[in-house]
Amino acid sequence: xxxxxxxxxxxxxxxxxxxxxxxxxxxxxxxxxxxxxxxxxxxxxxxxxxxxxxxxxxxxxxxxxxxxxxxxxxxxxxxxxxxxxxxxxxxxxxxxxxxxxxxxxxxxxxxxxxxxxxxxxxxxxxxxxxxxxxxxxxxxxxxxxxxxxxxxxxxxxxxxxxxxxxxxxxxxxxxxxxxxxxxxxxxxxxxxxxxxxxxxxxxxxxxxxxxxxxxxxxxxxxxxxxxxxxxxxxxxxxxxxxxxxxxxxxxxxxxxxxxxxxxxxxxxxxxxxxxxxxxxxxxxxxxxxxxxxxxxxxxxxxxxxxxxxxxxxxxxxxxxx
Ligand code: HEC
Numbered sequence: 001x002x003x004x005x006x007x008x009x010x011x012x013x014x015x016x017x018x019x020x021x022x023x024x025x026x027x028x029x030x031x032x033x034x035x036x037x038x039x040x041x042x043x044x045x046x047x048x049x050x051x052x053x054x055x056x057x058x059x060x061x062x063x064x065x066x067x068x069x070x071x072x073x074x075x076x077x078x079x080x081x082x083x084x085x086x087x088x089x090x091x092x093x094x095x096x097x098x099x100x101x102x103x104x105x106x107x108x109x110x111x112x113x114x115x116x117x118x119x120x121x122x123x124x125x126x127x128x129x130x131x132x133x134x135x136x137x138x139x140x141x142x143x144x145x146x147x148x149x150x151x152x153x154x155x156x157x158x159x160x161x162x163x164x165x166x167x168x169x170x171x172x173x174x175x176x177x178x179x180x181x182x183x184x185x186x187x188x189x190x191x192x193x194x195x196x197x198x199x200x201x202x203x204x205x206x207x208x209x210x211x212x213x214x215x216x217x218x219x220x221x222x223x224x225x226x227x228x229x230x231x232x233x234x235x236x237x238x239x240x241x242x243x244x245x246x247x248x249x250x251x252x253x254x255x256x257x258x259x260x261x262x263x264x265x266x267x268x269x270x271x272x273x274x275x276x277x278x279x280x281x282x283x284x285x286x287x288x289x290x291x292x293x294x295x296x297x298x299x300x301x302x303x304x305x306x307x308x309x310x311x312x313x314x315x316x317x318x319x320x321x
Pocket of ligand 1: 198199202203204205206207215216217219223224225226227228233236237241242243245246247248250262263266281282
């Protein structure tokens with residue numbers, strides 16, 4: 001009777017817990033997140049533990065019954081070698097002579113007391129050796145006789161595939177990878193507004209809201225430590241400044257599109273007059289295209305006119321080619 005209740009309790013537990021787990025997994029959004037749904041993990045662990053324990057108890061009981069039976073038949077269970085099958089397997093796979101039998105295979109030479117055994121090659125080693133021969137033949141035929149792709153060709157093929165995939169991705173994705181060759185500064189208002197928001201949140205602490213500079217350099221002047229223009233600025237923001245200077249690689253925290261927007265915003269700060277401008281650092285940077293430089297001059301004047309207005313949404317931006 002006691003056994004019957006035990007089994008009933010066990011079966012009920014397994015069924016109810018499994019049901020609850022399935023229910024939880026289908027209902028929760030992130031069922032396997034330990035922080036969000038620790039109960040799921042507790043239930044799974046409990047279920048596995050109970051099932052394993054029950055099996056363990058079963059095995060122990062079976063073993064006991066077996067031993068009792070053996071004793072009944074007059075055999076001492078301790079005399080049975082439980083590992084006999086392992087030993088025979090090892091022997092078969094190594095074919096080594098037992099230490100006691102080594103006398104039989106010892107060779108005649110005696111090099112200052114160092115003697116040699118004529119053991120046969122262990123099968124595990126021998127089969128591996130055969131496998132290398134087969135591999136060698138297959139390799140020879142495939143790559144040297146049938147001219148299979150070597151690493152260089154494989155590499156070129158993979159690059160071609162990746163390029164095609166990237167193009168497909170660029171054509172369909174809004175948040176596309178930015179091509180450093182053809183990057184231009186964004187000038188539309190919504191991009192610059194986004195750039196400004198990203199700047200105020202992440203960059204203003206070191207560069208000031210108006211870009212005047214503090215811990216980081218002034219971003220409104222024509223002098224750049226790491227190079228001006230959208231390409232260099234994008235690169236600095238994405239990859240960071242020189243080691244140990246404090247400007248980290250923002251590509252780890254910002255999406256490429258946001259780096260593009262904040263870089264465009266930084267470009268748009270060019271020539272504005274910040275409240276407290278840090279002295280210029282780095283070298284004078286000249287735009288490659290002359291009309292872009294002209295634009296900048298114009299813009300600088302425009303901004304000086306309403307110099308207390310640091311709201312750059314209204315100022316026009318320079319478009320670099
Ligand atoms: C912890 C302070 C800190 C923060 C935050 C920070 N910067 Fe910088 N930034 C620096 C320092 C310091 C340098 C100079 C790096 C160097 O000398 O190599 C720098 C350099 C730069 C430069 C290059 C300036 C030049 O003269 O070449 C740009 C552009 C720039 N930061 C933009 C940004 C943008 C955009 C953000 C926000 C996404 C940002 N920074 C956030 C400290 C900071």
